[in-house]
Amino acid sequence: xxxxxEVESVRRQLDPELTGRxxxxxxxxxxxxxxxxxxxxxxxxxxxxxxxxRRGKFMIAPLDEDLELILHLGMTGSxxxxxxxxxxxxxxxxxDGRTLSFRDVRRFGRMAVVESGDYGGIPTLxxxxxxPLTDDFDPDRFAAKLKRTSAPIKPYLxxxxxxxxxxxxxxxxALWLAWINPTSRAVGKARAHALHAAIxxxxxxxxxxxxxxxxDYAMLDGESGRNADFLIAYGRAGTPCxxxxxxxxxxxxxxxxxxxxxxxxxx
Numbered sequence: 165x166x167x168x169x170e171v172e173s174v175r176r177q178l179d180p181e182l183t184g185r186x187x188x189x190x191x192x193x194x195x196x197x198x199x200x201x202x203x204x205x206x207x208x209x210x211x212x213x214x215x216x217x218r219r220g221k222f223m224i225a226p227l228d229e230d231l232e233l234i235l236h237l238g239m240t241g242s243x244x245x246x247x248x249x250x251x252x253x254x255x256x257x258x259x260d261g262r263t264l265s266f267r268d269v270r271r272f273g274r275m276a277v278v279e280s281g282d283y284g285g286i287p288t289l290x291x292x293x294x295x296p297l298t299d300d301f302d303p304d305r306f307a308a309k310l311k312r313t314s315a316p317i318k319p320y321l322x323x324x325x326x327x328x329x330x331x332x333x334x335x336x337x338a339l340w341l342a343w344i345n346p347t348s349r350a351v352g353k354a355r356a357h358a359l360h361a362a363i364x365x366x367x368x369x370x371x372x373x374x375x376x377x378x379x380d381y382a383m384l385d386g387e388s389g390r391n392a393d394f395l396i397a398y399g400r401a402g403t404p405c406x407x408x409x410x411x412x413x414x415x416x417x418x419x420x421x422x423x424x425x426x427x428x429x430x431x
Contacts, residue, residue: 165237165331165332166221167331167334167375168218168331168371169376169389170381171222171223171329172371172375174223174383175218182216183213184214185213185258185260186258187208187210187211190254193253195271200285201274203285205254208277211231212228214226219295221329221331222235222236222286222292232279233276234275234277234289235273237273238268238273238274239270239380240269241266241272242266242268242381243266243384244264245263245264249265251267251269252265253266253273292325293327294327296328296363296367297368301360303356307352307357307360314349315349316417317348318335318347318420321335333376333398336424337395337397338363341365341366342361342362344358345430346429347417370389370391373390374390375391376392377392378399397412399423401414401423402414407425407428408428410425410427412424412425413425
């Protein structure tokens with residue numbers, strides 16, 4: 165699933181293309197098993213896009229009339245202009261003659277139009293933790309959250325409650341960088357501060373490289389991210405740890421594949 169760096173990279177390309185544009189018409193392909201996939205999209209026609217922001221893995225585009233367009237890429241979602249493809253699930257016809265297409269093979273993505281700030285119908289967005297790489301992501305408050313939970317640290321990061329936008333890839337990377345075992349249930353203040361810094365470091369570097377592409381993720385211009393070659397832990401099971409040369413180990417934790425160094429990242 166695209167994580168914060170991938171979504172931010174898409175957002176940076178969408179923002180100048182959509183800001184100031186009016187949506188003249190909307191088409192979407194409803195699925196009977198997914199009634200909320202395009203919640204409120206009928207309200208989008210005639211609305212002007214005021215910008216494209218982001219919150220965690222969600223893009224949020226303010227509209228006129230005090231509405232917001234919420235975009236989530238899911239597992240395989242991507243945006244492209246004037247794309248004809250059997251997996252296109254929605255199309256936005258703009259006032260400059262172009263059509264923005266949302267392609268989503270597995271249908272885990274979603275688009276919604278809501279009243280500004282009303283995320284009751286999107287609980288994952290409503291309960292997001294603080295945004296990394298901002299002052300809201302405070303190291304002491306982060307440490308206090310980690311102290312209050314008894315959950316293993318990696319699944320807790322993936323819950324989006326202690327910090328927004330960190331998924332499987334960047335959790336593995338940040339935990340390796342901070343020398344923290346992903347199964348640890350007790351993370352003291354010093355290690356929490358190290359993890360806070362590691363999260364900001366790995367996310368910032370990945371944004372600079374426009375995200376990580378393995379298969380489906382691509383930006384608006386069709387280009388792939390460049391971060392995959394820089395990954396240290398994620399997907400590297402069996403390769404030597406760059407710090408100690410111990411083979412990295414893969415386990416399943418909270419239903420997710422997790423790679424770490426059994427020597428450097430002891431509990």
